[in-house]
Amino acid sequence: MRVQYNNYILEILVIFLTHTEQSPVASKKAVDPEAYLDTCGVVVAQGYNCQEHSIVTEDGYLLKMQRLSSKQHWDSGKIGEPVILQHGLLQSSIDWVINHPNQSLGYLLADAGYDVWLGNVRGNTYSKGHVSLIPTTLKYWLFTLDHMAAYDLPAMVEYVLQLTNHSSLHYVGHSQGNLIGFARFSEKPEWAKEKIKSFHAFAPVAYLGHTKTSLTLLRPFLGMINWMLEKFGHEFMPKTSFVRWLGRTLCVGKTAFLCENIILLIGGYDSRNVNSTRLPVYLAHNPAGTSTLNIAHFSQLIATNKMQKYDYGVRGNMEHYKQLHPPQYYPERNPVPTALYWGDNDILSVEEDVKRLIGEVKNQLGVFRYEDTGHLDFMWSLKMAGSAYAQLMRLLSTEHA
Secondary structure, three states: OOOOOOOHHHHHHHHHHOOOOOOOOOOOOOOOHHHOOOHHHHHHHOOOEEEEEEEEOOOOEEEEEEEEEOHHHHHHOOOOOEEEEEOOOOOOHHHHOOOOOOOOHHHHHHHOOOEEEEEOOOOOOOOOOEOOOOOOOHHHHOOOHHHHHHHHHHHHHHHHHHHHOOOOEEEEEEOHHHHHHHHHHHHOHHHHHHHEEEEEEEOOOOOOOOOOOHHHHHHHHOOOHHHHHHHHOOEEOOOOHHHHHHHHHOOOHHHHHHHHHHHHHHOOOOOOOOOHHHHHHHHHHOOOOEEHHHHHHHHHHHHHOOOEOOOOHHHHHHHHHOOOOOOEOOHHHOOOOEEEEEEOOOOOOOHHHHHHHHHHOOOEEEEEEEOOOOOOHHHHOOOHHHOHHHHHHHHHHOOOO
């Protein structure tokens, strides 16, 4: 049965529920141990090597990356090219390894000998730190995807290249991970041409004018950022104790539909494609949070149907950009060889918007469409290993990658 996404009232209720730290009485239901582990804990439990690295961005944010490798390749010293896997909106590094090893892209790449690096952008579960700002204050949370593209992505790329002694790497993004990729690569084409060997975009996001997710409900409040900050706080949908409780107790049996509705807020998936027994694990780690300002930015992209920087208003734009309107990003300026993987059941990155992007990306490695595939299927679906992941692996192994 395909998950439906028309219960907006429940979805809005879920947004408010995920902002409370009050946790109900713990359930006695059996829970997968991976619901309690962090990214490296999950990776090690599956028999792989994992290292956690701390990175400082140019503007002082502290990011965490997890480095994943198979013990066989690590012990033999035969570690291949570095690959960065960058998560999507409201997610984290753990989503690349959240299924079993034969179903998760992180493990599949490690088994193939690649040096796998799992990224985390500012403000999510793993990257809540700063050299001087305190994460409980508003000033820490005054960031959007613009800052992730300008600071987080290059900091991670430069760190990995320096540590591995490589001159370039492969970049794989999902959802927001692609958006910041297109933003960075189009604004700094010479840097991207030198540092990024290939770009693989799962559920590619650049334009959002036709999206069908619940983010459209925030459009009436775009000019009321102070109201949004008051209602949602500085941090949007963090990983709270209440959400962890939901994942460990309600994602089974007759109450599993509650988890499905929360997952739909992130972009939807096809319930026929996932292992339903993993729902408690998925929701124990999702959502992983972002800034309320970043959500406002996504809402602006939906309202304007443009790929542009955050709109601070006339006065704010003059202060930030020295012009009345926010500058736009231009995906056609991205010089990196790029492959696009999209699903026909995606309610965040929908067909009209994806085709617009396809028409603008110049240096294409290929465009691949997958039937009955939703936004989160590219991370969680059991069929990805034999379809999109297999296609990516083929491209990586060719001389053109």
